[in-house]
Structures are given as structure tokens and as C-alpha cells.
Amino acid sequence: xxxxxxxxxxxxxxxxxxxxxxxxxxxxxxxxxxxxxxxxxxxxxxxxxxxxxxxxxxxxxxxxxxxxxxxxxxxxxxxxxxxxxxxxxxxxxxxxxxxxxxxxxxxxxxxxxxxxxxxxxxxxxxxxxxxxxxxxxxxxxxxxxxxxxxxxxxxxxxxxxxxxxxxxxxxxxxx
Amino acid sequence: xxxxxxxxxxxxxxxxxxxxxxxxxxxxxxxxxxxxxxxxxxxxxxxxxxxxxxxxxxxxxxxxxxxxxxxxxxxxxxxxxxx
Numbered sequence: 049x050x051x052x053x054x055x056x057x058x059x060x061x062x063x064x065x066x067x068x069x070x071x072x073x074x075x076x077x078x079x080x081x082x083x084x085x086x087x088x089x090x091x092x093x094x095x096x097x098x099x100x101x102x103x104x105x106x107x108x109x110x111x112x113x114x115x116x117x118x119x120x121x122x123x124x125x126x127x128x129x130x131x132x133x134x135x136x137x138x139x140x141x142x143x144x145x146x147x148x149x150x151x152x153x154x155x156x157x158x159x160x161x162x163x164x165x166x167x168x169x170x171x172x173x174x175x176x177x178x179x180x181x182x183x184x185x186x187x188x189x190x191x192x193x194x195x196x197x198x199x200x201x202x203x204x205x206x207x208x209x210x211x212x213x214x215x216x217x218x219x220x221x222x223x
Numbered sequence: 224x225x226x227x228x229x230x231x232x233x234x235x236x237x238x239x240x241x242x243x244x245x246x247x248x249x250x251x252x253x254x255x256x257x258x259x260x261x262x263x264x265x266x267x268x269x270x271x272x273x274x275x276x277x278x279x280x281x282x283x284x285x286x287x288x289x290x291x292x293x294x295x296x297x298x299x300x301x302x303x304x305x306x
Contacts, residue, residue: 074226074261076271083267087284116273181275 076127078134084114085131088153096155105185108194111153112171112184115145119175146171166198173201226256227280231288232269236260263287 091110095103118124128145132138135152143151146168150159159167170188174197178187191197228236239259240252247255260281263269268287274280283291 074257074264077265079265080261083264083284084270086267087270087286090285113272117271117279120273120277120279180273180277 076121076123078130081127081131082134085134085149085153088114088149092154096158102185105188107154108167108171108188109184111146111149111167112174115149115171116175118145144168144172166194169198169201170194173197173204176201226253226260227274227278228260229274229280229282231291232263232281232283235283236263 088107088110091107095105095107098106115124115128118127124145128143128148129139131152132143132148137152139148147164150164150167154164171184173191174184174187177191178184188194188197191200236256236259240255243259244250244252244255250258260269264271264281268284268290269281270284271279272282
């Protein structure tokens with residue numbers, strides 16, 4: 049049971065004065081976006097520090113959850129490109145949101161273009177077929193893994209199968 | 224539109240709401256909640272997500288949960304030091 053009496057005043061609220069005009073819709077500002085990116089980057093660091101086999105799902109889930117609500121708001125591309133600009137990274141032509149967020153949160157020496165593309169396809173597949181209540185890792189494993197999900201997505205688009213991969217030490221080139 | 228929140232965040236938002244409502248008698252609870260959520264989001268304590276029904280909702284961030292857990296532990300330790 050939490051003892052709330054002992055909590056510092058920090059939890060109550062930083063400012064008791066409302067300084068800005070009150071809006072009904074809650075805008076998603078630059079500072080909020082920065083915080084979201086920081087959380088995803090923390091998830092990346094966390095999964096890199098872990099020796100668990102499935103640690104990468106911590107990171108992939110963080111990316112997926114962020115982009116999923118952007119998609120629900122129908123502003124995924126806009127937010128993703130803003131995220132890239134915040135990192136002073138130039139968006140590629142047609143770069144979709146999952147790939148963009150991976151590019152600005154994961155270590156590029158460990159996640160190359162092909163892996164980024166594969167993770168992005170897997171997440172787009174999950175976005176389409178996963179129920180909201182099922183965790184991403186469970187869904188992906190149930191569907192045969194990351195490669196399989198990426199491949200299924202590619203097949204749907206009529207691009208044919210994706211090259212099968214194996215994991216290299218310390219890298220996610222071919223997870 | 225209603226602000227959907229998970230339990231822990233709702234508790235702290237309600238606490239904050241009680242704390243500041245005297246200073247803003249002209250604002251509705253909904254407006255106060257909106258302001259609090261926005262502040263929490265900016266400082267990284269609250270985050271939006273898709274809930275199990277596919278609706279955008281709010282929850283406490285991992286950082287906020289960690290801070291809460293740390294404070295709870297500190298409070299428990301302090302209490303244990305009393306004879």
C-alpha cells in the first residue's frame with residue numbers, strides 16, 4: 049500500500065498558477081515530443097544493456113506504442129518528421145514514421161538501413177493485424193517472429209519475400 | 224471529449240486538481256485536468272498511448288512510476304527509523 053502522506057510536494061504539481069489559455073484539445077508540443085523520444089532512447093539503452101534474448105522487444109514496443117497513437121491521431125508522418133528535424137536529421141523521401149523514429153533513437157552503427165526497414169515492416173504489419181490488447185512481443189512471436197512478420201507485410205504489398213536473416217554479435221543487422 | 228487515464232495517473236491528477244482548484248475558481252475540472260496533463264506530459268511524467276480499446280489515453284510514464292516507487296521506499300525507510 050502506498051503511503052502518499054510521505055510523498056514530497058513534487059507530486060502535487062509544479063505550478064499552481066495556470067499561465068496559458070485553457071484549450072479543450074491538448075496540443076502535442078515540442079517538449080512533449082522530446083520527452084517521448086527520450087523515453088524511446090532510454091528503451092534502446094535498456095535493451096542494449098540487457099543480455100536477455102528478447103530485450104529488443106522493449107525497444108520495439110516503445111517505438112510501436114509511440115507511433116501507434118500518432119497514427120490514431122492521423123498525424124504520424126507529421127510528428128515523425130518533426131522528430132527527425134529535432135535531431136537535425138533530414139527526412140528521406142517517403143520515409144515512414146516507424147523507420148524515422150528508429151533512425152532518431154537507435155544507434156546507427158548497430159541498426160543499419162535493412163534492419164530498420166525490416167523492423168518498420170514488422171511494426172506496420174502489427175499495426176494492421178494486432179489487437180490493441182495484445183502486447184507486441186506476444187503478437188510477433190505468435191506470428192513466427194520479426195522476420196516472418198516483416199515478410200508477411202512485404203508479401204501483402206506484392207514485393208515478394210524478404211531475405212532471411214541471422215543475428216550477428218552485438219549488431220541487429222540481421223536479427 | 225473525456226480524458227481517459229489509467230489508475231495511478233488519475234490519482235495524482237486528482238490530487239493536483241484539488242491542490243490548484245482554489246486558485247482557479249472559474250475553470251471547470253475538465254479544464255484543470257487538461258492543464259495538469261499538459262504540464263505532466265511536458266516534464267515527462269505522463270504520456271499518451273493507445274488503450275486496449277484503441278482509444279488515445281494517458282498513463283504515468285516509466286520515469287514517474289520509478290520516482291513514485293523511490294519515494295514510497297524512502298517514506299517506508301523513514302517510518303522504520305521511528306522507534
